[in-house]
Amino acid sequence: MALLADLPRNEDGIATALGVLRQTFGPRVETGQTLREQHGHTTTWLRNQPPDAVIFPQATEEVQEIVRVCATHKVPIIPFGTGTSLEGHVNAPAGGISLDFSQMGAILAVHPQDMDVVIQPGVTRKTLNTHLRDTGLFFPVDPGADASLGGMAATNASGTCAVRYGTMKDNVLALKAVLPSGEIVQTAARARKTSAGYDLTRLMVGSEGTLGIITELTLKLQGIPEATSAATCSFPSVEAACNAVIASFQYGLPVARIELLDALQVKACNAYSKLSLPEAPLLLLEFHGTPAAVTEQAEVFGGIAAEHGGDGFTFTTREEERRQLWQARHDAYWAALQLRPGAQGISTDVCVPISRLADCVTGAQEKLAELGFTAPIVGHVGDGNFHTLLLIDMENPDEIARAEGYVGWLNDLAISMDGTCTGEHGIGQGKARYLERELGAGAMDMMAAIKQGIDPFNIFNPGKMMLPNG
Amino acid sequence: MALLADLPRNEDGIATALGVLRQTFGPRVETGQTLREQHGHTTTWLRNQPPDAVIFPQATEEVQEIVRVCATHKVPIIPFGTGTSLEGHVNAPAGGISLDFSQMGAILAVHPQDMDVVIQPGVTRKTLNTHLRDTGLFFPVDPGADASLGGMAATNASGTCAVRYGTMKDNVLALKAVLPSGEIVQTAARARKTSAGYDLTRLMVGSEGTLGIITELTLKLQGIPEATSAATCSFPSVEAACNAVIASFQYGLPVARIELLDALQVKACNAYSKLSLPEAPLLLLEFHGTPAAVTEQAEVFGGIAAEHGGDGFTFTTREEERRQLWQARHDAYWAALQLRPGAQGISTDVCVPISRLADCVTGAQEKLAELGFTAPIVGHVGDGNFHTLLLIDMENPDEIARAEGYVGWLNDLAISMDGTCTGEHGIGQGKARYLERELGAGAMDMMAAIKQGIDPFNIFNPGKMMLPNG
Numbered sequence: 001m002a003l004l005a006d007l008p009r010n011e012d013g014i015a016t017a018l019g020v021l022r023q024t025f026g027p028r029v030e031t032g033q034t035l036r037e038q039h040g041h042t043t044t045w046l047r048n049q050p051p052d053a054v055i056f057p058q059a060t061e062e063v064q065e066i067v068r069v070c071a072t073h074k075v076p077i078i079p080f081g082t083g084t085s086l087e088g089h090v091n092a093p094a095g096g097i098s099l100d101f102s103q104m105g106a107i108l109a110v111h112p113q114d115m116d117v118v119i120q121p122g123v124t125r126k127t128l129n130t131h132l133r134d135t136g137l138f139f140p141v142d143p144g145a146d147a148s149l150g151g152m153a154a155t156n157a158s159g160t161c162a163v164r165y166g167t168m169k170d171n172v173l174a175l176k177a178v179l180p181s182g183e184i185v186q187t188a189a190r191a192r193k194t195s196a197g198y199d200l201t202r203l204m205v206g207s208e209g210t211l212g213i214i215t216e217l218t219l220k221l222q223g224i225p226e227a228t229s230a231a232t233c234s235f236p237s238v239e240a241a242c243n244a245v246i247a248s249f250q251y252g253l254p255v256a257r258i259e260l261l262d263a264l265q266v267k268a269c270n271a272y273s274k275l276s277l278p279e280a281p282l283l284l285l286e287f288h289g290t291p292a293a294v295t296e297q298a299e300v301f302g303g304i305a306a307e308h309g310g311d312g313f314t315f316t317t318r319e320e321e322r323r324q325l326w327q328a329r330h331d332a333y334w335a336a337l338q339l340r341p342g343a344q345g346i347s348t349d350v351c352v353p354i355s356r357l358a359d360c361v362t363g364a365q366e367k368l369a370e371l372g373f374t375a376p377i378v379g380h381v382g383d384g385n386f387h388t389l390l391l392i393d394m395e396n397p398d399e400i401a402r403a404e405g406y407v408g409w410l411n412d413l414a415i416s417m418d419g420t421c422t423g424e425h426g427i428g429q430g431k432a433r434y435l436e437r438e439l440g441a442g443a444m445d446m447m448a449a450i451k452q453g454i455d456p457f458n459i460f461n462p463g464k465m466m467l468p469n470g
Numbered sequence: 471m472a473l474l475a476d477l478p479r480n481e482d483g484i485a486t487a488l489g490v491l492r493q494t495f496g497p498r499v500e501t502g503q504t505l506r507e508q509h510g511h512t513t514t515w516l517r518n519q520p521p522d523a524v525i526f527p528q529a530t531e532e533v534q535e536i537v538r539v540c541a542t543h544k545v546p547i548i549p550f551g552t553g554t555s556l557e558g559h560v561n562a563p564a565g566g567i568s569l570d571f572s573q574m575g576a577i578l579a580v581h582p583q584d585m586d587v588v589i590q591p592g593v594t595r596k597t598l599n600t601h602l603r604d605t606g607l608f609f610p611v612d613p614g615a616d617a618s619l620g621g622m623a624a625t626n627a628s629g630t631c632a633v634r635y636g637t638m639k640d641n642v643l644a645l646k647a648v649l650p651s652g653e654i655v656q657t658a659a660r661a662r663k664t665s666a667g668y669d670l671t672r673l674m675v676g677s678e679g680t681l682g683i684i685t686e687l688t689l690k691l692q693g694i695p696e697a698t699s700a701a702t703c704s705f706p707s708v709e710a711a712c713n714a715v716i717a718s719f720q721y722g723l724p725v726a727r728i729e730l731l732d733a734l735q736v737k738a739c740n741a742y743s744k745l746s747l748p749e750a751p752l753l754l755l756e757f758h759g760t761p762a763a764v765t766e767q768a769e770v771f772g773g774i775a776a777e778h779g780g781d782g783f784t785f786t787t788r789e790e791e792r793r794q795l796w797q798a799r800h801d802a803y804w805a806a807l808q809l810r811p812g813a814q815g816i817s818t819d820v821c822v823p824i825s826r827l828a829d830c831v832t833g834a835q836e837k838l839a840e841l842g843f844t845a846p847i848v849g850h851v852g853d854g855n856f857h858t859l860l861l862i863d864m865e866n867p868d869e870i871a872r873a874e875g876y877v878g879w880l881n882d883l884a885i886s887m888d889g890t891c892t893g894e895h896g897i898g899q900g901k902a903r904y905l906e907r908e909l910g911a912g913a914m915d916m917m918a919a920i921k922q923g924i925d926p927f928n929i930f931n932p933g934k935m936m937l938p939n940g
Contacts, residue, residue, distance in 0.1 A: 186909060191888070192855075197897060385663055
């Protein structure tokens, strides 16, 4: 928690900006303590650093107005979606204004022929998919939480479907954002493909609110698959399961999801969900396509699994049975928490080349055993990304310190394997010190040059991604 | 051609830098006129603007050394792959040094389990795929020309397979580049997925050598499909063909390629390739997957085509027959040139949302008829991207001027349809004046801030992408 020292506050600027903003927004400049604390970080051990005020903008022009005032007085602005970030992205270490986008939740245009949709950033993924249901289309990025799509774009979220449909980088066609200068930028046209200029869309996606405040998104959609099959199979070791995954990709099998549960996670699920799965590494798969294709694909995987020592291969195309087969995965988080009632779950997020995944997971398990942690592992193994869920007594500073030590050790292990300290949760505050170890000085200098060029006074989400002096 | 005025030259700097570089590189600093002209633009009506010298670097450190010298003396550097750019990217309007990467053609590492490869930028796509053949893997981006992969990355190339496998943006995992500061940047680790910092990889891809000189690439590979099917079908109109494409996507059909030839192009192919296709818009498709899947997919498309007035639907999974079915597409360029022997083909490159594609193609055809041009159309219709091949007498300045007028008219039409002036050829010199019309002042200012932050003295490929005063 040493990382989370407050940054210097521009007290005069904050006071003046709040005064000016009150003239325009009146009581919509909210400063109640509970509300402010809800808009700081609340989901892990990172300390809550509330903003000085929260405003709920209703239009791009309002965001522009707020940015202009804050830029004039050099006051930080922190965009806020639903607050599900795990790395402190919404904290206000230097104070400032939190912009809560929950009142910018309009779906502006659905283009069924183009299979895209234009939305405001406060729309959540579940709301979007409910809205789209009758069109036969859906938005495929699923990070678990019902996060806002603006927040998902800002942090480059992904999740279980990324192996087939990609991450937010692959699914944001264009966006509108307000820059620190107050200018509005439209990053791209609505065409599927473009070579027109620097890729501002993807620069903005994953920039964690440090370059621009997203006020509109154009997202690619997918056709709801005609048929879906699900399969599960147990394996004698993590290595055997990973080898089956590698063989599936080399075969060209178009998996829609491929998730790993380690033996401890399976044990937790058996207890929580009244299942009787072998207490061994488990792969869960999903295939999307035509009825014939998804059956064939599941069967092909069954053959590959058998060659790698797989046991108890099961597959189905029926919806009710699919849900049962995937029960363990759906309940994984709640099942894990029951391994240590009262503990908080803290998630790691490394991602490595898939050839190193078994080594990385196995190394993590050994380290966890050595440190005496109860921490099941769930992985988006098709991407080489996995999460250790550390079950921590948040009243025990020594335990938190040891857990932080483990997280750092795991990040360094992944980096040594040509991997990353974050596959999908982002850098925020929690991972800032690992970014340079991962990418080196050249990348840090290039990022700093971009940040300096676009936000010279560091008013957009300061203290995130790059260390304060980085 | 008014665009191509020379830019101010830093004569003293160029002379000094050449002297310093000769001390290190000796006769490898080549200044022969023929060689220099070969390293200026040679493929369209854009005027040749040769560099002052050409160097063939052999290592990242040599590039770094050259960049340091050129930065010290404020001399332009223009990277050169195979010179197949269509928009003047390799021209030297302010003089300077062309860096020819043909001697950096090493394949550094193949990782079959991770399905990626690490290469130097001078490797061409055909060389790479020949090298990979025994691994069962291939690199799927196919722009037609046997371009260097460094050049393809710099311009965000794509081509016929983009509808399934994406563009260079989607297939470059990471890259190494030398910045104008002389620093080396590694943009990302080798993990499949990352949320670690700004997306420097995708910022560099498509930046046309204006931000960094690429010296290494890590590329995603695909498994060579077990089976491939091909299909063709004629349609009563461009609109009917486009509607069949839209319906196929809404169905979720995973086409690997889907190309449109307009009636004039089909006529040209009939004459050139001794075919007897109906002189009507033709769609050609390819499917990649398991034997059962590619047969099923082709048949599903046959049904969709029939619902949209398709005629003469044919499909096959046999290699020899596939080649015959696709003969018209493979020969399209050469067949088109025979419509007007002696003329040069000049290609447009707009890309629009697919719902507007039929309107855009039909509008283009009407305009071409009005202007009296012979100009067949070929389209990567799955992406909404199509090329008009204008057949131009390059000795006739009036004709060139009218053709430039058409290109501008078409770019503006596409922009008015929420499309782009370039789907895959890039901005270079030829499209610089359309970029702001397409993206607006906010995006131009953001691009300028990035360029200024990274290349404050504008030594990397000056006069490209942004207008000199942009």
